Amino acid sequence: VVQDVGWQSGYGKTIVLDHGRGYTTLYGHMSRFNKKLQVGSSVSKGQIIGYVGRTGLATGNHVHYEFRVNDQPRNPLTVALPGDPPLKGQQRARFQQKTQLLLAQLDLHQRTQLALNSTASGQ
Known part of the structure; x- marks a missing residue:
């Protein structure tokens, strides 16, 4: 579920998705968003939510990705996920x-x- 779509200081154009159970992902420095995306809407695996950019304090095109548990950044490769x-x-x-x-x-x-x-x- 889309939790936030908009501008976040250093991240520039940002999307935050809420996956439930305290898990969220953040995508920053986007150039633009999918026009259908709005707070509260559901997204599906593989759906395009936005496009690579360099907004905010980015010095080159990329997507800043964060995986958070209870609003704390975690390593997505090592975090224990619930069954x-x-x-x-x-x-x-x-x-x-x-x-x-x-x-x-x-x-x-x-x-x-x-x-x-x-x-x-x-x-």
């Missing part, structure tokens, strides 16, 4: 039904590959 709650009830049953079918298909494929390998080696 999702376990599936229950109908969601769990639907998941198991779908995965059983896929696992059966994978098992059939694996047995076919083993049979082909046995035939090719003359066994």
Whole structure:
């Protein structure tokens, strides 16, 4: 969810996305924003939210990226992320039904590959 779109002192044109559970990401020094972006709107993975720029105190074109937990900057490569709650009830049953079918298909494929390998080696 878009938390903020606008100007932030040294960051220039900035977008802040709220991912829930205290997780936010900040994108600074943007040249411009997606025209459909507004505070409170939802965004999807892969959606273009803005464009690289050098606004604010940037000396060259780039996007300043920050990952924050409870408004504190964290290293996105090492921060411990929460897991999702376990599936229950109908969601769990639907998941198991779908995965059983896929696992059966994978098992059939694996047995076919083993049979082909046995035939090719003359066994």
